[in-house]
Structure formats: C-alpha cells, structure tokens
Amino acid sequence: MNDFCLRPDALKTEEKIAVARVLDSGNYVLGAEVGAFEDRWAGVCGTRMAVGVANGMDAIEISLRALDIGRGDEVVTTAMTAFATVLAIMRAGATPVLADINPTTGIMDVQSVRRCVTSRTKAIVLVHLYGHVRDMEHWLALSNEYSIPLVEDCAQSHLARFEGQSCGSFGVAGAFSFYPTKNLGAAGDAGAVVTSDDVIAKQARVLRDYGQDGKYHHVSSGLNSRLDELQAALLLARMDWVEEFTERRKDIGAHYQRSLSHPEVGLLAAPAAPENHVYHLFVVLCARRDELCRHLSARGIQSAVHYPLPLHKQPACGGIRCDPSGVPNAERHANYCLSIPCHPDLDDADVESVASAINGFV
Numbered sequence: 542m543n544d545f546c547l548r549p550d551a552l553k554t555e556e557k558i559a560v561a562r563v564l565d566s567g568n569y570v571l572g573a574e575v576g577a578f579e580d581r582w583a584g585v586c587g588t589r590m591a592v593g594v595a596n597g598m599d600a601i602e603i604s605l606r607a608l609d610i611g612r613g614d615e616v617v618t619t620a621m622t623a624f625a626t627v628l629a630i631m632r633a634g635a636t637p638v639l640a641d642i643n644p645t646t647g648i649m650d651v652q653s654v655r656r657c658v659t660s661r662t663k664a665i666v667l668v669h670l671y672g673h674v675r676d677m678e679h680w681l682a683l684s685n686e687y688s689i690p691l692v693e694d695c696a697q698s699h700l701a702r703f704e705g706q707s708c709g710s711f712g713v714a715g716a717f718s719f720y721p722t723k724n725l726g727a728a729g730d731a732g733a734v735v736t737s738d739d740v741i742a743k744q745a746r747v748l749r750d751y752g753q754d755g756k757y758h759h760v761s762s763g764l765n766s767r768l769d770e771l772q773a774a775l776l777l778a779r780m781d782w783v784e785e786f787t788e789r790r791k792d793i794g795a796h797y798q799r800s801l802s803h804p805e806v807g808l809l810a811a812p813a814a815p816e817n818h819v820y821h822l823f824v825v826l827c828a829r830r831d832e833l834c835r836h837l838s839a840r841g842i843q844s845a846v847h848y849p850l851p852l853h854k855q856p857a858c859g860g861i862r863c864d865p866s867g868v869p870n871a872e873r874h875a876n877y878c879l880s881i882p883c884h885p886d887l888d889d890a891d892v893e894s895v896a897s898a899i900n901g902f903v
C-alpha cells in the first residue's frame with residue numbers, strides 16, 4: 542500500500558540537507574522552519590494563515606476550540622471517517638453527532654446532516670474522504686442557511702480543488718494531517734490549521750502552546766501541540782514534490798476508473814473534474830470483500846479497509862448520537878469497502894497488474 546523507501550533519490554538528498562540544516566541551527570521547536578512551512582502551506586491552500594500543530598487530530602480539536610466550541614455544544618460529522626475526527630470533537634469537550642454517507646461517494650450526505658442539526662449544533666466537520674472534494678456549493682449553502690460554521694477535515698485531501706479553489710479554504714478553518722501515509726507526509730507526526738480568520742489563527746497559536754498568549758502568560762488550558770523544526774523542514778523539502786506526486790495519484794485513479802470492470806466490484810463516483818480528487822485512497826466496493834482481499838493477497842497485492850467499522854460501532858463511541866433515520870449507507874460501506882494500492886511510486890505496469898488481478902476475481 543505504501544513503501545516510503547521508494548521515493549526518488551533526489552528527494553532523499555534534499556531531505557538530508559533539510560535535516561542537517563535543522564541540526565546545525567540549534568532550534569528545534571516552533572522556529573524559522575515552522576514559520577516558512579506555515580507561509581508556504583497557507584499559500585498552497587489559498588488561506589491567509591496556517592498554524593503548524595503536532596498532528597491532524599489536534600488540528601481538528603484546535604480548530605473547534607478556537608471557535609469556542611466545547612461542553613454542551615454539538616458537532617455533526619460523518620460516521621465513515623478516521624476515529625481521529627470524532628476523538629478530536631470529544632477531546633474539545635463537545636458532543637459528536639454522526640451523519641450518514643452518500644453511498645455513491647462515501648462522503649457525508651447533506652440531507653442526513655440536516656436531520657442531525659439541532660439548536661445546539663455549533664459546527665459541521667466535513668471530511669473530504671479518500672481525497673475527494675465535491676458539492677461545496679451545497680455545503681456552503683447549508684452552513685449559511687443554519688449559520689453553523691464549516692470546518693474541513695483535509696487529512697486526506699492535500700491539494701484537492703473545487704472550481705479552482707483549494708480545500709481548507711471553504712470553511713472557517715481547515716485541518717490537515719501530515720502523518721507519513723498522507724499525500725504530504727512528514728517523517729513522524731505533524732499537522733496544520735489553515736484559516737483566513739485572524740481570531741481563529743490567533744487562538745490556534747495560543748492553544749497549540751499551553752494556552753499562552755505571551756511567554757509564561759496562560760489565558761486558556763491549551764495543549765502541547767507544537768510542530769518540530771525537523772518535521773517542518775522535511776515538509777518543506779517534500780512540498781517541492783507533492784504536486785508531481787498528486788498528479789501521479791490522479792493518473793492512477795483515472796487508470797483504475799477506466800480499467801476496473803468486474804461485475805461484482807463497484808466503483809465510487811468519479812470526480813466531476815480531475816482537480817476534485819487527489820486519490821489519497823482508491824476504494825472499491827465488493828460484497829465478497831474479504832475474499833477479494835485474499836485473492837489479491839495470493840497475487841502479492843496488498844489491500845486494506847478504510848474503515849471496517851462505522852464510528853458508532855466503535856467500542857469507544859458507545860451511546861453516540863446518529864442521524865435519527867440511522868446510518869445504513871455507512872454500515873453497508875464498512876462491510877464492502879476495500880482500498881487497493883494507489884501511491885505515486887506505482888508505475889503503469891503495477892496499476893495494470895492490480896486491475897487485471899481484480900478483473901480476474903472468481
């Protein structure tokens with residue numbers, strides 16, 4: 542699914558230079574590298590500011606807390622996402638409410654969110670699942686209609702665009718993860734909040750550093766969620782490559798969309814425009830999912846399940862509220878979904894061999 546050692550030698554050389562630069566600087570946390578990375582990442586996202594934090598989960602928690610969301614407040618998100626999305630809402634002190642997905646995309650369903658909203662709903666966390674950004678006009682209209690801020694979980698959607706605008710810049714804040722497997726990954730944990738709102742950016746800077754607004758002056762019970770110089774320097778080096786890697790992911794996604802043709806293997810909706818989907822994951826749907834996984838494994842092809850349980854079935858989410866009509870599409874998706882290899886180091890022959898292995902499933 543991922544082999545980090547396959548990245549180009551030229552990039553490995555640039556990474557070593559970046560690491561040496563940090564070691565020689567004697568600055569290890571929240572320094573010049575973090576500042577440079579924040580500026581460049583905000584530029585990529587088309588927001589005025591980016592705030593580097595320790596990981597993607599913290600980026601979501603900090604975005605919510607910067608909006609003053611906490612105890613007694615409800616936050617609607619999807620039943621089909623990484624556990625971190627919901628854990629971030631719980632850690633902010635708010636109550637998560639889970640909406641169902643659109644079965645053709647796997648992404649949260651607008652009508653289901655309407656059923657989840659109450660007078661206590663203080664934010665909607667929209668996850669651009671698998672790297673697919675779509676229907677933004679509907680999400681913005683819903684956010685305006687209810688006056689509920691939209692927070693984007695962009696952990697899977699680096700560089701995805703909708704009508705030319707980058708993900709992370711539609712909502713009041715966008716949360717990114719740079720976990721190693723993400724489309725832009727560090728050599729460890731890292732994350733960022735992007736926003737064009739001065740208050741949110743200022744709050745996020747305070748919250749990531751023990752809630753201090755100046756040295757040893759603490760105005761809130763913040764987190765220790767600072768970004769390391771080493772990770773920021775590595776991210777800066779890798780940013781020079783991420784556009785090329787993303788184009789490769791898009792080509793692989795389009796290749797699979799064209800060549801997968803097994804009657805029992807369903808595809809999710811293709812993006813309306815290539816810029817909408819950066820294929821963090823390529824997911825197929827199959828009623829005999831576990832058999833398909835074994836069939837591929839016997840041919841030396843790895844696959845994985847994102848995610849095997851909708852969040853309300855996680856033991857840690859007992860009693861969590863869902864759409865009052867239930868989340869049947871998320872439940873079905875969890876039983877059918879299989880992620881197949883999709884990363885920039887695959888060549889066309891690799892992609893073709895995965896496709897023909899799937900098409901040969903009996």
Ligand SMILES: *Cc1c(COP(=O)(O)O)cnc(C)c1O
Pocket residue numbers: 596597598599622623625626668694696697718719720730731732
């Ligand atoms: C990876 C991921 C996160 C969490 O990011 P971390 O950096 O691992 O904390 C949150 N949401 C989604 C959708 C993710 O894929």
